[in-house]
Amino acid sequence: MIARSPSLTEQVMTHLKDRIVRGDFPDGRIPAETELAADLGVSRTTVRDALSRLEHEGVVVRKQGAGTFVNAAGLQITSRLEEIWSYEDVLRDHGYTPSVEVLRLEREPAGPDVASVLGLAEGDEVLVVEKLFRENDEPVVLTVNMIPGTLAGSPKRRDARAPIYRFLADQSGRQLAYYLSDIVPVALQGERAATLGVAPGTPAISFEETGYDTEDRPVLRAASFFRDDLLRFRLIRRKAV
């Protein structure tokens, strides 16, 4: 709850972002590192740290010998794939005001695939949490999460509306540290197509992912299905260094 004062680097980042948004650099050129350092009263190292992180975020581009420039393309990226964490936030980033409904919350025996990924024996119990995210009654994202039964108590539907990483932390105390995600093309069928409000056979992207806690133990298996017409993933690809 205590707001720790942002680091100098972070303050420089916000400062630069603000100026970019404000249109302080109409030609897209950002002042030289030494100049910024002098103006802001910090060391060039700190400025460079901030610029590195902004470059990593896709906000600016640096060209040796030439200068640092605002990256117009980066402003088009609404969701950076590697930082997706809560679908509610993703939808908000897209300008939506999402609602969440818990479609399913029950225990069932794990199938062989899920058991293997989560390090369980086949037939061990998993808790299934199925959620639908809507914008104005229009379904956009459907997620199916499976958690080892031993890592959950007897949650109420209301509890399950929280982002899954928070739900998991509340139930088990385990912190979700990272996901390993496969991007998989699917054709939506049957009930799943109906839930998302599309015709059977509609092609869609599914993220199939395994979540690990801070000690690299698998704690979550999830699949997410998207309405491609309402939610599109975009990324920048640059030549590797």
Place this chain on the structure above:
Amino acid sequence: MIARSPSLTEQVMTHLKDRIVRGDFPDGRIPAETELAADLGVSRTTVRDALSRLEHEGVVVRKQGAGTFVNAAGLQITSRLEEIWSYEDVLRDHGYTPSVEVLRLEREPAGPDVASVLGLAEGDEVLVVEKLFRENDEPVVLTVNMIPGTLAGSPKRRDARAPIYRFLADQSGRQLAYYLSDIVPVALQGERAATLGVAPGTPAISFEETGYDTEDRPVLRAASFFRDDLLRFRLIRRKAV
């Protein structure tokens, strides 16, 4: 002892990668930054730079106060989405030894979408380069590239087998700087399905992307289709900082 050319930072990176692969850190724990700096005879800043980049690549994880650790999950990532540049390399990373065939190389009038993206008038000529990447006669990736007609001479089929960024550089002198890519689910139909050797209606992922040169001018529109059973994209997602 250590020489120039690859930067010190890069040498430290390769050194650490080698030791990781060699199994020098059986418990997954990497020596402290100060220790590495002393051992290698470089400053801690250089070591930190190397570790930052390895962390960014997903090779290691750093935990404040605890240490730096090998990231087992990162070793499973064969293709980092944000660094895809040549599909031949992507396939090689997957352990394949790909071959390339140029299926199509001809000029045609641009449709409205392509014209708009490339900043052309509808009907202006674009050069279409369609390539198929195979592993052992098995088709894996199909790419369709469109370049403004003014940016290409009269290339031969042989020229078009090179990676598209090199082809573009050879033809026009323009350097491809980055791509803006949409990840789109499609159902493969007709000729395209046949070319990739799958049943009509098979769901697939398509990368729809626009390539820009170093001066942010659009120079390339491309779409790529994948055999999901042969080429899978995987990524790590971590909590944003």
Place this chain on the structure above:
DNA sequence: CAGTGGTCTAGACCACTTT
């Protein structure tokens, strides 16, 4: 050529985790 970002050093103190 002057000016830019890229690399590197040596050292200081802080925030956090583990013992």
Place this chain on the structure above:
DNA sequence: AAGTGGTCTAGACCACTGA
């Protein structure tokens, strides 16, 4: 308390770009 990574400084030289 000891040890780790995180932040920050001040300064040096190099590699590259552009006029």
